[in-house]
Amino acid sequence: MNAAPADQIRLLDVQALDVRLSQIAHKRKSLPEHAELETLNKDLTQLRDLLVAAQTEESDCAREQTKAEQDVDQVRQRAARDQQRLDSGAVTSPKDLESLQHEIVSLAKRQGDLEDVVLEVMERRESAQERVTELTDRVASVQAKTDDATARRDAAYEELDGEAASVAKEREVVAGSVPADLMKLYEKLREQQGGIGAARLYQRRCEGCHIELNITELNEVRAAAADAVVRCENCRRILVRTSESGL
Secondary structure, three states, rough: OOOOOHHHHHHHHHHHHHHHHHHHHHHHHOOOHHHHHHHHHHHHHHHHHHHHHHHHHHHHHHHHHHHHHHHHHHHHHHHHHHHHHHHHOOOOOOHHHHHHHHHHHHHHHHHHHHHHHHHHHHHHHHHHHHHHHHHHHHHHHHHHHHHHHHHHHHHHHHHHHHHHHHHHHHHHHHHOOOOHHHHHHHHHHHOOOOOOOEEEEEEEEEOOOOOOOOOOHHHHHEEEEEEEEOOOOOOOEEEEEEOOOOO
8 A cells, every 4th residue: 555655644643633532531431530429329329228227217116106105095094994983983892893993003004014115116216316317417418429529520521522522623634634545544453453553663663562673674664665555564553654763
């Protein structure tokens, strides 16, 4: 393949722009906010799960407390009725009186036990409520940090995407001035060689693979016509000659 020396040199400009685009893409992918957001989102998910568990516990305690208080109220009402019967003198049989008095005593003990249950449930509910408050505050704090990191990431995205668009536009213009067949070869090699399809020959060294050409390879390059598209024998990239090639 042949191409004017100026076209080959412009290919180096295309390569430089492609390297810059790759650098921008890598920087976009490796922003520190990515790792920060990954950690924050994991923390947020864990905290939200804990918050749901605490809210569920508080809700369960609330229902348990309501049920225990209803049980206390039922026992209190029954004891009050028994006491009223006892005070009214309606029960005259000694056996019935003894039975009624025994029931009043039993109800008093039952009421005391149930009131202890109410107190225990109330303590657990209060603890759950405190946990809910604590976790709600922690979720809000982590969410604020997440929002801040997201904003910083998006701002970096905007800046990098703007730079990439500018470089891509410049690349389009420069690539448009390079012969199509030369660009086709360059694109093929760039895909095969990790993003580098063309390299400068500088001081007898290929800047693609960084290997110095031996004397036989140098003689072949020297003998090639100025418009010949030469390739590095080591990495097979397009080797562009300049005044600094050391030939």
